[in-house]
Amino acid sequence: MTTINDVARAAGVSVSTVSRALRGLDRVSPQTRARVAQAATELRYVASPTASSLASGRTRAVAVVFPFLTRWFFATLISGIEQTLRRHDHHVLLIALEGESFGTRLRLSRSMLWKRVDGVIVLATSLDGQEQAVIDNLGLPVVTNGNRIDGWSCVRIDDEEAMRLAVRHLLDLGHTEVAYVGARPDASAYPRIPQDRARAFAETLGASGVSCQPEWMVESDWTGPGAARDIMPVLTGPSRPTAVVAASDEMALGVMGAARRLRLAIPGDLSVVGVDDHVLSSALGLTTVRQDVLHQGRRTGEVLMRQLTGEDVAVVDEVMPVRLVVRESTAPPARR
């Protein structure tokens, strides 16, 4: 339990000098700095983070608020965030909003964040006005990924463009019978993303004079098993689409599973396209609209760090690129 006092004594200087020297502040002579550094090393001194937090008011931690950790998208995003925060010597404080039972979720409260963190990152999470106020009242920098909320910086993709790329790809192949698996509004996940994607799906189709029957637009839960279950009625219905677009790759892979179960060949009987470029998509040959989720996480962390350091305090809205990656799950429709 060596403290700053021990180091000061060993180096023959005052604690204030030790503090300054070790943190690399100026107004310390090179000789003194060296002496302090050596004493600290010899004593294996590590400053107590709680003590410095209390004294400085800074915690070197950032809260990351999210609905699910088990979904690939969020795990990857958080991984990217963690990487950049670590580089800046900051920590991630996980704030999972997932509730004990399905459909419920925790409310974000003042006590979850108060005096705990220097900044907040919110990941595609649906927050009500009260929860937004909780964050705003903290007076900390905030960056979101996905949520577009006035006054908060945001890193995201253009959801409508992503969906347009997917649909146009199918239209270009000649498909006119296209179904859609999106996500229903949910207590946790930010609703605008599925809304934007669903709207862009219908509009892009419509712009080419193709209409989509309402029964072919199903709302699922962002998961593979969910999508497999929810697309079933469409695939077993009286008339069957020649293609399905899913709002995420996890759901698209679920659709591929449902097709397999029905002995529908992909892409012979059914084309499938998703959004994300999930880690398994390349191996399984899923055509998708790729976004670089890891990089997006890193970028989100960087935007927050800039606000923290005061380097760049402006509220930003960064739109990351997406691009179509054609693999083996899409082909022209079979003639019937």
Added chain:
Amino acid sequence: MTTINDVARAAGVSVSTVSRALRGLDRVSPQTRARVAQAATELRYVASPTASSLASGRTRAVAVVFPFLTRWFFATLISGIEQTLRRHDHHVLLIALEGESFGTRLRLSRSMLWKRVDGVIVLATSLDGQEQAVIDNLGLPVVTNGNRIDGWSCVRIDDEEAMRLAVRHLLDLGHTEVAYVGARPDASAYPRIPQDRARAFAETLGASGVSCQPEWMVESDWTGPGAARDIMPVLTGPSRPTAVVAASDEMALGVMGAARRLRLAIPGDLSVVGVDDHVLSSALGLTTVRQDVLHQGRRTGEVLMRQLTGEDVAVVDEVMPVRLVVRESTAPPARR
């Protein structure tokens, strides 16, 4: 910025009484407690966690050390841990050991944990003796998931049994030409798990008088794309196995992808079985040896909390159950 002093003043008591009352300690009269509670609520008082940590020496945080966050297994495990820690009013401090470039990783150092946490959880991570000493010197409770290290509690599955179930299933179906995709020793991941699984694979086969050619035991990297790439030579070789078992579902799904690319029917031309029960396995019809990863995470958290509260300080080795789940990726071998 209301502090404990403000509450004390408002309630007309001393700060010590406020502290005791708010933390639910005894030796506080019901009336006083009520008065304090009301004052705290009115002032919207939340105690500063850093201040209480400094004073008490407890941080109410637990370090979770792991090699990757992006892999489903770890994300799910951490999610389970987070759920139980939250219930006990504790936080997760993420310690990712993944390095900047592939194959490298961070070394666990004293400064990452010192005075930051009350306990440590290590997830299937390969730590050298020095790193183990770092943790031991902290004098904190430790629980691992997967790592079996003397003196540390462990929650895990029986890796050999899991593999035996997978192999016996294939033997029962009549397969005698079976290949294996495991994981090569790696800077980050605990090596014993792939070792146990690989050995059990070979031994179970051998016990039935079936031998496996060395070229059919490939070492991959736990990922789907990696397994798809690494199994290719086996599937395109002069003689082809009738079944593949993979050490994880992510890799098994990669194998299924490789088979699809080669136009091998599953299970007609090739049976595939994995271990884990990945979230996508049911949708994609993968036969697997299931382990309940989320529950394992919760359990790991509980074991740590018991040590923290002193409820149960014994070093435990908890072996969680596994079971075979037969789906559509396995069938008897085709006659040739």
Added chain:
DNA sequence: TTGAAAGCGTTACCAC
């Protein structure tokens, strides 16, 4: 049952 006061280990301000 309550209160006074001494820490806890830093940082940051102000002299020197």
Added chain:
DNA sequence: GTGGTAACGCTTTCAA
């Protein structure tokens, strides 16, 4: 450049 010394906001004896 360097040192002294109040904070920082709690918890925890110890006395009353």
